[in-house]
Amino acid sequence: MSRRADARRVPLHRSLITRLLATSVLVAVAAIVATAWLATQSTTRAIQQEQGRSLADDKSVYDSLVAYAATHPDWSEVDALVKQRAAKLNRRITLMTEDRQVITESAPGPSLRAARPSATVDPLALDLALTGGTDRIDPRAVGPYSLPKKERDQLRKIAEVQVECLSRSGVEGEIVDTPSGRPTVRTITVDPKDFETYCQEYVAQEPTRTERKALADLSRRTAPCLGAQAPAEVALRPDFTLEPKTLPRADYAYDSATKARIKGCIEKARKAQLRPYVAPPALLFVTDPDQESDQPVFNLSRTNALRIALVTGAVLIVTVLITILAGRRLVGPLRALTQAADDPADQHARVPVATNDEIGYLARALNDLADRRERSESLRRAMVSDVAHELRTPLTNIRSWLEAAQDGLTATNPALLDLLHEEAVLLQHIIDDLSDLAAADAGNLRVHPEQVYLVDILAQVAEAHRSAAETAGVRLDTDVAGDPQVLADPVRLRQLVGNLVSNGIRYTPSGGSVSVEAAQSDDGLTIAVRDTGIGIAAEDLPKIFDRFWRSDSSRTRATGGSGLGLSIVRQLVEAHGGDITVSSRPNTGTIFTIRLPSPAPRPAPVAPPVAAAG
Numbered sequence: 063m064s065r066r067a068d069a070r071r072v073p074l075h076r077s078l079i080t081r082l083l084a085t086s087v088l089v090a091v092a093a094i095v096a097t098a099w100l101a102t103q104s105t106t107r108a109i110q111q112e113q114g115r116s117l118a119d120d121k122s123v124y125d126s127l128v129a130y131a132a133t134h135p136d137w138s139e140v141d142a143l144v145k146q147r148a149a150k151l152n153r154r155i156t157l158m159t160e161d162r163q164v165i166t167e168s169a170p171g172p173s174l175r176a177a178r179p180s181a182t183v184d185p186l187a188l189d190l191a192l193t194g195g196t197d198r199i200d201p202r203a204v205g206p207y208s209l210p211k212k213e214r215d216q217l218r219k220i221a222e223v224q225v226e227c228l229s230r231s232g233v234e235g236e237i238v239d240t241p242s243g244r245p246t247v248r249t250i251t252v253d254p255k256d257f258e259t260y261c262q263e264y265v266a267q268e269p270t271r272t273e274r275k276a277l278a279d280l281s282r283r284t285a286p287c288l289g290a291q292a293p294a295e296v297a298l299r300p301d302f303t304l305e306p307k308t309l310p311r312a313d314y315a316y317d318s319a320t321k322a323r324i325k326g327c328i329e330k331a332r333k334a335q336l337r338p339y340v341a342p343p344a345l346l347f348v349t350d351p352d353q354e355s356d357q358p359v360f361n362l363s364r365t366n367a368l369r370i371a372l373v374t375g376a377v378l379i380v381t382v383l384i385t386i387l388a389g390r391r392l393v394g395p396l397r398a399l400t401q402a403a404d405d406p407a408d409q410h411a412r413v414p415v416a417t418n419d420e421i422g423y424l425a426r427a428l429n430d431l432a433d434r435r436e437r438s439e440s441l442r443r444a445m446v447s448d449v450a451h452e453l454r455t456p457l458t459n460i461r462s463w464l465e466a467a468q469d470g471l472t473a474t475n476p477a478l479l480d481l482l483h484e485e486a487v488l489l490q491h492i493i494d495d496l497s498d499l500a501a502a503d504a505g506n507l508r509v510h511p512e513q514v515y516l517v518d519i520l521a522q523v524a525e526a527h528r529s530a531a532e533t534a535g536v537r538l539d540t541d542v543a544g545d546p547q548v549l550a551d552p553v554r555l556r557q558l559v560g561n562l563v564s565n566g567i568r569y570t571p572s573g574g575s576v577s578v579e580a581a582q583s584d585d586g587l588t589i590a591v592r593d594t595g596i597g598i599a600a601e602d603l604p605k606i607f608d609r610f611w612r613s614d615s616s617r618t619r620a621t622g623g624s625g626l627g628l629s630i631v632r633q634l635v636e637a638h639g640g641d642i643t644v645s646s647r648p649n650t651g652t653i654f655t656i657r658l659p660s661p662a663p664r665p666a667p668v669a670p671p672v673a674a675a676g
Contacts, residue, residue, distance in 0.1 A: 086385040087378070094374045120180045120348045121192050123147050123155055131341035132185035132202035132241075140341075141166045156347040157183070165344055174347050184343040186333045199332055202241045205339035206276040207300075209243035213270040221245040227261035228253075244273075244300065269300050280331055287327035302328055399428060456489040509551035509637045516587070517542050519552060520578050523559045527567060535572030538563070546582040548658055550638055558634040559589065561627040562654045566593035569652075586640070589656040598646040606644060607632045 126147055130140055140157065148155045148168030156167040160182075162175045181189050185200035209217070221237045224247045228235040234251040235258070249258050269277060281296040288296060297305035304324060402413045412432065413425040460482055466472045520540045531538040548555075559578065566576040574594040581588050598606060607628050631654075635642045639659050646652035 083382065083385045083389060086381055090378060090381040094377055098374065120346075123151070123153075123348050124181050124183065124189065124192050124346060127157070127183045127344075127346060128185050128188065128200055129202055131183055131344070132200045132204075134341050135339060137165045137341050137344060144168050151348075152351075154347075154349050154351045156349075158345040158347070160343055160345065162345070169351055171349075171351055174349070177347060177349075179345040180348045181346045182343055183341075183346050185340050186336060187343070199329060199336070203336050203340050204242040205336040206279070207242040207273060209270060209272055213272055214239075214243045214245070217270065218245045221247050224261045228257055231255075231257035231261070233257050244270075273300050276335075280328075280335055283331035283334055284327050287330060288324065298328070302332065304328075395425065399424060402428060453489065456485040459485045460489075509554050509634075511549045511551055511638070513547055513549055514552045514555070516546050516548050516580050516589075519555050520559065520580060520589075523556055523563055524578065526556075526560060527563050530564070531567050531576065534567055534570070536567050536570050537575040538567070539575065539577040541577060541579045543581040546580065546587055548587050550658065554634050554637070558631045558656070559591065561631050562591040565627060566591055566595060566652070569593065570595035574651075585657070587658045589658070591654045591656075592651060594651040597648040597650050597652055598644075599648055603644060603646060 126143060127140070130143055131137075134140075137157065144155050144157060144166050145168050154167070154169050154171050156171075156174055157165040158174070158179075159165060181192060185203040186198070188195070188198050188200055190196065190198070218237065225235045225237060228247070228249065233249055233253045235247045235249045237245045238248050239245050247258070247261070277298045277300070280302075281298050284298070285296045299305060398413055412429050415422050415425045415429070463472070463478060463482060467474050467478065472478060520542060524538055524540050528538055563576060563578065570576055570593045576591070576593045579590045579592065632642055635656055635658075640657050642657075643655050644652065645655075
């Protein structure tokens with residue numbers, strides 16, 4: 063056996079594991095090289111483009127949210143603005159508090175609690191990198207400086223006088239409203255002689271009542287920072303600059319350092335004054351819908367190139383090892399299966415099933431095939447033994463009587479001929495039954511279905527067995543509900559029902575009855591054969607359709623039959639696409655129930671044509 067296995071060993075260069083390894087390595091190398099090249103060529107460019115897009119998106123979203131924050135004391139109504147900007151930019155916009163609690167987000171997505179924010183939205187601490195300006199306080203944050211309509215109208219009249227002054231000087235100007243509502247005049251043509259300053263002095267614009275109140279509060283907040291003894295020492299203009307000659311002390315000379323300090327104090331006081339009127343600072347995240355945060359630019363440095371090479375080598379090694387292990391696990395069971403399949407039929411060993419994959423399924427199938435082959439062989443031997451036994455009895459009887467006649471021990475008279483004829487008929491019956499079963503086993507049991515009326519079929523069966531029933535003292539009845547039709551082979555249908563009726567008559571004592579009932583329902587056609595005979599024990603019911611089976615005491619050769627009738631009945635029912643069941647109680651009776659597919663409806667009669675009235 064070992065030499066036979068060695069002769070069938072596959073050469074290494076043609077082995078499945080070698081080809082699997084070569085293919086896997088080739089695919090891995092190609093995939094890794096292509097991926098590395100594509101990553102190094104396209105990642106940097108794509109991320110740079112994305113960063114440019116992100117910067118533009120961040121700036122527009124940031125400006126919109128700063129405008130909202132400058133004009134609202136909280137974020138309670140920002141949800142609509144966030145969703146509108148997100149839909150326009152096709153980006154995910156998330157707004158969080160400084161302690162990373164979500165205020166609102168345009169769409170759900172990956173958590174951003176550990177991500178770097180795109181910007182901090184605070185109208186009192188602007189991101190100069192995004193705004194491009196120099197003022198840290200957004201001019202739209204006006205707070206207590208917002209002018210009522212009456213004061214706006216008064217200031218607009220003064221501004222109109224200023225515009226007329228510029229017009230008389232040959233300079234064209236226009237009125238522009240500031241965020242607080244204060245109108246200002248802006249020249250739109252060249253003003254070489256500075257008429258704008260002259261007209262401003264010509265039409266003096268004093269602070270309004272609202273502005274004086276807010277500026278007084280701001281002076282009070284600024285005075286401690288500037289070292290003033292009283293708020294009255296600090297006088298501020300509407301443009302948040304000091305009035306001339308304010309704090310005329312030597313240590314506050316207006317040099318660059320002092321100007322910077324004054325500006326810082328005023329800005330600090332403005333932030334404290336405006337904080338109740340603006341929304342609190344919030345973290346802004348502008349990302350792709352499925353991206354946690356923007357990624358840094360990937361530059362293929364020498365270190366990165368070495369890292370890619372090391373990772374590529376590691377992947378190749380892991381791929382080779384995994385392929386070898388997988389190939390050995392694949393080829394080993396296949397070799398065992400091949401060896402088991404090559405074993406002789408009488409020495410076939412079962413293959414152990416160690417996995418639940420395709421090879422495990424194949425091993426189970428091979429073991430099941432071996433079991434079926436052994437069962438088939440056992441059934442074949444039993445079949446041969448049963449056939450020999452069934453044929454031996456009538457042949458022995460015929461031979462014995464013929465030899466007795468030859469030896470003159472018995473006279474050749476009509477009684478002997480009737481006996482020999484009966485044995486020959488029994489022998490022919492057994493041969494016909496075996497022929498039917500052989501055709502069924504080979505799949506050649508043919509039926510020729512046609513539309514037949516069940517009443518006619520059952521009447522023919524009853525008529526054929528009525529003489530035997532009368533001889534046995536058994537009443538034979540039929541009961542068919544309606545006039546159902548069935549698509550069936552009429553000859554085979556009479557045969558299977560006749561076998562059941564014959565069995566019922568044979569095993570029903572005198573004075574009993576056998577009835578054939580049929581009914582049509584939505585589920586199909588049901589035929590039931592009932593008898594009041596000796597019945598069948600419960601432990602014998604699963605065996606009654608086996609070939610050559612008889613119960614030990616009642617169903618012997620003395621009662622007639624070959625032991626094949628019920629097997630043939632089941633084959634014929636299955637050939638018609640139906641099924642058969644049996645229920646029985648000893649000394650009470652037996653019921654065989656046949657269920658066939660739904661019968662075709664009986665065609666409605668065609669009414670004769672009615673002549674048209676003319």
